[in-house]
Amino acid sequence: DAGVIQSPRHEVTEMGQEVTLRCKPISGHDYLFWYRQTMMRGLELLIYFNNNVPIDDSGMPEDRFSAKMPNASFSTLKIQPSEPRDSAVYFCASSRTLAGGGREQYFGPGTRLTVT
Amino acid sequence: GQQLNQSPQSMFIQEGEDVSMNCTSSSIFNTWLWYKQEPGEGPVLLIALYKAGELTSNGRLTAQFGITRKDSFLNISASIPSDVGIYFCAGLTSGTYKYIFGTGTRLKVLA
Numbered sequence: 001d002a003g004v005i006q007s008p009r010h011e012v013t014e015m016g017q018e019v020t021l022r023c024k025p026i027s028g029h030d031y032l033f034w035y036r037q038t039m040m041r042g043l044e045l046l047i048y049f050n051n052n053v054p055i056d057d058s059g060m061p062e063d064r065f066s067a068k069m070p071n072a073s074f075s076t077l078k079i080q081p082s083e084p085r086d087s088a089v090y091f092c093a094s095s096r097t098l099a100g101g102g103r104e105q106y107f108g109p110g111t112r113l114t115v116t
Numbered sequence: 117g118q119q120l121n122q123s124p125q126s127m128f129i130q131e132g133e134d135v136s137m138n139c140t141s142s143s144i145f146n147t148w149l150w151y152k153q154e155p156g157e158g159p160v161l162l163i164a165l166y167k168a169g170e171l172t173s174n175g176r177l178t179a180q181f182g183i184t185r186k187d188s189f190l191n192i193s194a195s196i197p198s199d200v201g202i203y204f205c206a207g208l209t210s211g212t213y214k215y216i217f218g219t220g221t222r223l224k225v226l227a
Contacts, residue, residue, distance in 0.1 A: 004158075031213060043159075043204070043217040056214065091158050095213075102166040103147060103208060105215060107158035 002026070004108035006092050012114045018080040021111045023092030024073055033105065034067055034077050035091040043091075049075065061086075082115045089113070122205055122218030130226050135192040137221040139205035147208035148188040149215070150179050154201045162203075163190070195225050 005024040013019055025032045033048040047057040052069045060067070064083070069075040079086055089112050095105040120139045129135060139148070147166055151159035163174050165181035165188060172179055179190045188205055205218040 033215075042219055045214055048213060050213070093158075100166065102164060103213070104161060104164050105149065105206070106161060107151075109158045112156075 004092055004094050004106055006108035006111050008111060010112045013082055014116055015083055016081045019082045021077040021090050023075045023108060025094030026106055029094035029096040031095045032069060032075050033093040037089045037091060084115045087113055087115050120205055120207055120216055120218040122221055124221060126222040128224045129195055131195060131197060133195055135195055137203060138187060138189045139218045140187045141207055143209055144185045145207035146210045148181050149206040150190050151204045152201045159204055197225050197227050199223060200225050
């Protein structure tokens with residue numbers, strides 16, 4: 001099975017521009033998570049979805065960030081307008097509940113965003 | 117956001133040595149996950165633990181779910197150069213889907 005797919009892998013943009021990051025979760029997974037990783041703050045959860053519905057967006061830094069999941073196989077994270085402090089690696093992850101109730105989470109390869 | 121206490125922060129070891137690292141939390145978890153992250157890649161799931169006291173192996177890796185449900189341990193036996201990377205723990209409390217991540221243990225193996 002294919003893992004979590006993210007695109008682009010690298011994005012360099014100028015301050016003020018709109019950035020859209022894309023994610024395809026593992027087929028059959030009903031939870032999708034967006035994380036941001038920086039040296040200073042480690043892995044931070046931004047938002048997560050269950051069955052395409054946003055459940056908790058308390059980690060979204062500010063109104064410049066938005067996320068959508070129009071269907072079970074696609075999600076986007078948009079930053080508009082972008083700022084240099086948004087430079088980080090953004091990960092998408094997906095999970096599903098196993099038969100015994102356990103939950104494993106699988107990460108994509110990440111998008112390295114640089115805002116100049 | 118909230119993070120687990122993971123130690124040590126970094127380790128430099130000789131090839132062939134065994135490695136131990138752990139995570140502790142003030143909260144009780146019902147799931148512990150251990151990941152390895154290499155430069156430029158996403159975290160890769162190594163081991164999942166679901167029950168207090170559970171001991172699970174994956175090749176040379178062995179992880180344990182602490183009896184108090186507030187800690188977990190990862191051991192790597194007979195380390196090799198490709199074990200280099202950052203190892204993260206992640207915990208999940210009952211009734212939530214928000215994993216809490218440790219700060220990571222950076223492992224370097226000297227050949």
